[in-house]
Amino acid sequence: MRRDATPRRYLMCPPAHFKVTYSINPWMDPAKPVDLPLAQAQWEDLRDRYRALGHTVETLVPDPALPDMVYAANGALVVDGRVLGARFAYAERSAEAEIHLEWFRTHGFRDIHEPSHINEGEGDFAVTATYILAGRGYRSSPLSHDEAQEFFGRPVIGLDLVDPRFYHLDTALCVLDGDEIMYHPPAFSPGSQAVLRRLFPDALIVNEEDAAAFGLNSVSDGLHVLLPQAAAGLLKPLRDRGFEPIPMDLGELLKGGGSIKCCTQELRP
Numbered sequence: 361m362r363r364d365a366t367p368r369r370y371l372m373c374p375p376a377h378f379k380v381t382y383s384i385n386p387w388m389d390p391a392k393p394v395d396l397p398l399a400q401a402q403w404e405d406l407r408d409r410y411r412a413l414g415h416t417v418e419t420l421v422p423d424p425a426l427p428d429m430v431y432a433a434n435g436a437l438v439v440d441g442r443v444l445g446a447r448f449a450y451a452e453r454s455a456e457a458e459i460h461l462e463w464f465r466t467h468g469f470r471d472i473h474e475p476s477h478i479n480e481g482e483g484d485f486a487v488t489a490t491y492i493l494a495g496r497g498y499r500s501s502p503l504s505h506d507e508a509q510e511f512f513g514r515p516v517i518g519l520d521l522v523d524p525r526f527y528h529l530d531t532a533l534c535v536l537d538g539d540e541i542m543y544h545p546p547a548f549s550p551g552s553q554a555v556l557r558r559l560f561p562d563a564l565i566v567n568e569e570d571a572a573a574f575g576l577n578s579v580s581d582g583l584h585v586l587l588p589q590a591a592a593g594l595l596k597p598l599r600d601r602g603f604e605p606i607p608m609d610l611g612e613l614l615k616g617g618g619s620i621k622c623c624t625q626e627l628r629p
């Protein structure tokens with residue numbers, strides 16, 4: 361199958377103040393030291409790779425009091441140029457929401473919705489051609505799904521996450537192109553697995569090993585799939601489908617429980 365990349369616009373936040381001082385997911389261990397210069401270099405590689413592929417990368421100014429700000433995907437969901445702000449589940453991150461909203465206000469976005477219900481932006485929302493897929497169970501409230509559906513006027517499909525290691529939808533499922541996705545079934549409840557099988561019968565099924573290596577925390581532009589290099593089992597199946605996988609090392613960011621997708625918020629025109 362012939363694949364085409366389409367130019368994307370991303371919002372990222374440099375990990376200038378990244379550290380693991382609290383633990384709000386099973387990957388975070390405050391006793392494990394973070395190599396900040398290495399984290400910076402890995403993040404810059406990712407940013408530069410996007411730019412080299414022809415994508416636009418906007419950046420937020422990191423706040424020293426918000427060590428998780430590097431995970432910019434959580435700050436909002438942007439579809440059709442409309443912005444659904446985030447509302448974080450944990451107090452440690454709640455101030456990030458307003459910083460994102462302010463960035464949108466000052467960068468020409470007019471249609472901005474400040475949410476009533478907890479949602480962690482693209483951490484729990486994934487946009488396919490037909491649907492907005494929405495995770496719940498650890499962070500985003502099911503009520504935020506209705507809120508997103510009403511705001512965007514797109515069908516929102518609620519999915520129950522059941523494995524604490526895959527606490528955000530973007531650790532369990534990844535949109536490759538249009539309505540083509542890959543996901544790790546055991547991260548979802550039996551009913552949600554059945555929904556995914558029904559909606560996406562041709563999905564690429566990802567095993568435990570590649571999912572635990574954050575292989576689903578990947579970003580596709582329709583042709584190139586930037587993925588954590590440890591998820592090596594995904595290279596062949598992605599190539600077989602006509603994609604060009606690009607392995608990246610974001611090992612330091614994994615210490616906060618995130619990888620490529622977590623660091624990347626897509627601004628959809």
Ligand code: ARG
Nearest residue numbers: 385431433483528616618622
């Ligand atoms: N430490 C962050 C948290 O637990 C990591 C967020 C990862 N982001 C993501 N989109 N999954 O909130």
